[in-house]
Amino acid sequence: MDYETLVSGLKFDEKGLIPVVVQDYVTHEVLTLAYMNRESLKITLEEKRTCFYSRSRQCLWRKGETSGNVQTLVSLTADCDGDALVAQVKKAGPACHTGSESCFFDGLYENDEIRPFSLSALMEVIAGRKTSPKEGSYTTYLFEKGRDKILKKVGEECTEVLIGGAKGDKAETTYELGDLIYHAMVLMVEMGISLEDVVRELARRHVIDKKVKQERMQ
Numbered sequence: 001m002d003y004e005t006l007v008s009g010l011k012f013d014e015k016g017l018i019p020v021v022v023q024d025y026v027t028h029e030v031l032t033l034a035y036m037n038r039e040s041l042k043i044t045l046e047e048k049r050t051c052f053y054s055r056s057r058q059c060l061w062r063k064g065e066t067s068g069n070v071q072t073l074v075s076l077t078a079d080c081d082g083d084a085l086v087a088q089v090k091k092a093g094p095a096c097h098t099g100s101e102s103c104f105f106d107g108l109y110e111n112d113e114i115r116p117f118s119l120s121a122l123m124e125v126i127a128g129r130k131t132s133p134k135e136g137s138y139t140t141y142l143f144e145k146g147r148d149k150i151l152k153k154v155g156e157e158c159t160e161v162l163i164g165g166a167k168g169d170k171a172e173t174t175y176e177l178g179d180l181i182y183h184a185m186v187l188m189v190e191m192g193i194s195l196e197d198v199v200r201e202l203a204r205r206h207v208i209d210k211k212v213k214q215e216r217m218q
Contacts, residue, residue: 003042011083012038017053018085022095024102025074025088026196027120031095032103036085048073050089069093119185119195127189142186150190153183 012018017035024031034052036044040060043051050063050071064070071089078085096103110116129139142150157180164173188194 003045006045007038007041009082010078010085011081013083015055017055018083020050020052020085020087022050022071022087022089025090026199027118029102029120030104031071031089031091031101044073044087045076050087064092067093067097069095071095122182123185123189123195126185130189139186142183143190147187147190150183150187154180154187157183 010018016037018037018041020034020036022031022034023029034050035055036051037053037060040051040053043060043062047062050073052061052063053059054061062070070092071087072092074088074090076085076087094101096105126139129137130143133140133144142153157176160176161173161180164176188198
């Protein structure tokens with residue numbers, strides 16, 4: 001599909017701009033809200049890295065051209081009205097000029113009855129227990145005991161999952177999977193493995209599997 005056909009359904013505002021929500025393709029964290037005009041959108045698609053239009057400077061700017069924090073484009077999706085975009089990216093560094101991973105860090109409100117949870121947030125807590133040990137923390141205890149202890153716990157939880165699965169007990173297996181995932185994440189922090197590393201490995205396998213299926217169909 002050529003560029004003009006691609007953008008024909010998009011609605012740019014009176015200034016020729018369209019808002020773009022930039023999202024981390026691994027964690028789905030919203031990184032920033034920026035704007036593109038037709039030219040910056042074309043550059044983004046051609047170069048496969050984000051290029052925006054600065055409303056304050058009134059000029060194009062490629063993300064990372066001075067900081068090195070380049071954003072490689074993974075996907076671009078328009079909303080139902082065609083007047084806003086979501087760009088999923090693979091980032092090479094912080095998205096915010098302040099050095100924060102995301103521009104959205106100034107919390108204004110949080111519902112106490114609905115506590116947000118994510119694996120990324122849990123990973124940060126686990127990593128914090130290693131860099132800043134907390135007395136009485138089980139996670140800190142594991143790091144203090146070392147890798148052998150962590151590996152032993154991962155092995156024990158694997159066994160518990162197998163037992164629950166063999167019994168066909170969904171509740172028990174779910175509970176034990178929670179323990180296994182937690183201890184696996186402790187091991188990841190201990191070994192310097194990020195969630196992004198694991199997601200990239202799974203994505204690599206998906207691509208390989210897709211190619212194999214395509215070859216078999218030929």
